Amino acid sequence: MRRNAMKRIKIRRLLLPALVFSLGVHALAIAAPDPAKLVELTVEQAEVLVAKKGRLSLPGLTWLSAESAAVLARHEGELELNGLTELSGAAAAGLSKHAAVPGFARSDLYLNGIRHLSVQAAEALAAHKGCVSLHGLESLDSLPLATKIAAQWGEVRLGVTTLTPDVAAELARSRGVSEDRSRPGVVIRRGDKAASILRFDRLTSLGKEVAQALAGADGVLVLNGLERLEAGAAEQLSLRKGTLVLNGIKELSVETAAALSAFPGELVLKALPSLPSGGAAALARHKGRLYLTGLKSLTEADRQVLGKHPNLVLPREIGFSQ
Template sequence: MNLHRITSVLVTLVLTDWCSATVLAQELNPQQVKSLTVEQVQNLKPKGDGLSFDKLTELSPIVAEALAKQNVGLRFGALTSLPPEIAKALAAHKGPLTFTKLSELSVDTAQALGSFEGKNLTLGGISDLSPQAAKKLADFKGTLELPDLKVASAEASAALAECKGEVYLRGLTSLNSVPLASKLGLQSSVRLNNLLTLPDDVARALFSDSKSAKGIEYYLGLKEISLETAKAIAARGRVAGGHFHFYEVESIPDEVAEAFAFKGGAIRFHKVTKISDRVAKALISFSYVHMYALSDVSPKALEMISQTRSFQVHGLRRIDSVPFASTLLSNNNVFLSLNKVESFSDEAAEAMAKGGKGKSCPRMPALKELKSTALAELLASQKGALQFPKLEIVTDDVVKTLASHKGDLDLSGLTTLSAERAKMLANREDSTSLNGVTKLTDDAATELAKARGTVSLAKLAKVSDAGAAALRSNSKLMLSKTIK
């Protein structure tokens, strides 16, 4: 073999190896890697706005330096320790930096992170923060998140109060520092989702009405709202508004509701199931109210609520109030949720149909009973799919009306089907789901066999041989395995 031939072969082999390595590097899945080289980092092709390393358990300074040059967010889901030299290298990164499982934070590491050049720094996993480390972190100019810090000493809290950027402490269960509360109250967002208690003096600092930013969102895990806290909320709200989320409050005393009520702002309760008429009257002063679990409320309170365009009751299981039902689809319809409604009184159903004529109606997946043809007409007029997987009790007229819907229809709450109803549904051209029907008479099977659109009968178990043969003759019928 001559020299030219040997040279050509060597060049080909080198190029092949290089191309193979490049392809492998490009196909590297960051979420699966347990170690990284500089070459691999340089050939990473980020998808979206971040790189997530869920199994990477160690990192060298030189690789950290290479990662810092990436122009997307970096998330480390398996690193439990962060040596100062690694932190220093990553501090040059310009994008968001997230750690989810750090077990500790040394003072030197905190000092390195204090000079982080990105806008968002999340240090998850840290449950204890020394005052010295907190002081070094305070130099960071962006948004600092410590989601797993449950308790902060007075000294650490005082240090965090000096943070140059915003601080989010979603895991904090108690807050006893007035300076830290004052600092948080001046942010655009206060995230104390697990905060269980709030001393009165700290509440006054957190909801201070001096130098307050407008429209702050408060995410709070308080179990209850004291009278003094309620007064502080109102004082702040009257000056600068606000949006208050209460995730754990289960009851609202009359005097507390009357104390925190102010005109404007928004308030949300996720676990309150019952309110008095006095509480309802107080709450309607807010611009927006969302009660996600509220199911026990008097007709009088519902009538008061019906006179506003901003009060959403998401937890109702039965609607009896005619005034409330008549305005249900016109009051703040964008936020309306009827996910838990199971039934209506006849009068309320008629009122809702009349008041909501021509309007969109949110889905009602929990509906178990529907006897109003007028309300069925409103529902049938809606665009898109209609899904009633739990609808058990209906009249023939309601079935006929729903069958006229232009779009997919799910009536899987029905367990039996008469021949008359089968005929109504067989005339539909769009898909119909009857996945709750377990048995069919021969007459019903004969009618369904004429279906023009797809019909699903996933749980059908009892039908005669003749009925089964009729069903099998229509390829648009999706039958259960036992019938196929």
């Protein structure tokens, strides 16, 4: 009898944890939502999701309540919310409490779907301690947010269609460095050693004042949204160093070419199909590496003139290369 009783106790001891574990797993399986499929997020769901560490990606989420944002802010790891197209000030305030990822990450808070931010939302995000990614942001009026973005690690990439000189000047302060969070005081520089990267793909026009403001940035300046560039703006851009990428420009005036020829760095004009009369002579004076790989044709005279350029990349089919 006693032996049987002992045996029953032993079985219970073994079965009970197994049962509890099995129920727990079952409960979790029901409760944990699939992050990839979520289009709305309740506080309860958010609580379940933040229980796991690491990158949390919610690509289908288009709207976020302030309460859920406050919960998500407790997540230990990168937050990828690229489906959000708008963000209220309160939700932004909630997210701004999100802690920077320990160690090193390209970004901590991905909000690349957001096109517009209210002043409150922008200022709330400016208080975020880590890196915020806002590739889709079409307008940026908040100087504090511009200051914060310029101070972040890596490239400054915004979808802005216009820029004010003040904001441009603030963004141009970017130096592409970051503090290694695992080693306080240690500054990490970009792998390619570029001083900074400023990229505005949707900026379709550039005034002289904004160009002057951007001239403060010495790294890579990508302005692929520009299809035209006035000579005045080009003159200002030529005052800077580094690399100037203008791969949207399909027409170039002689005056602009002449202005750009003073630019001492690497000049990338890959979309330019032809050169204006006198353009070759102007560009031949440029001293840095010059990419004209989009040229479809070149007169013999222009070829001769450009042949004097010390560091020119042309398409192989139309002549000399490198």
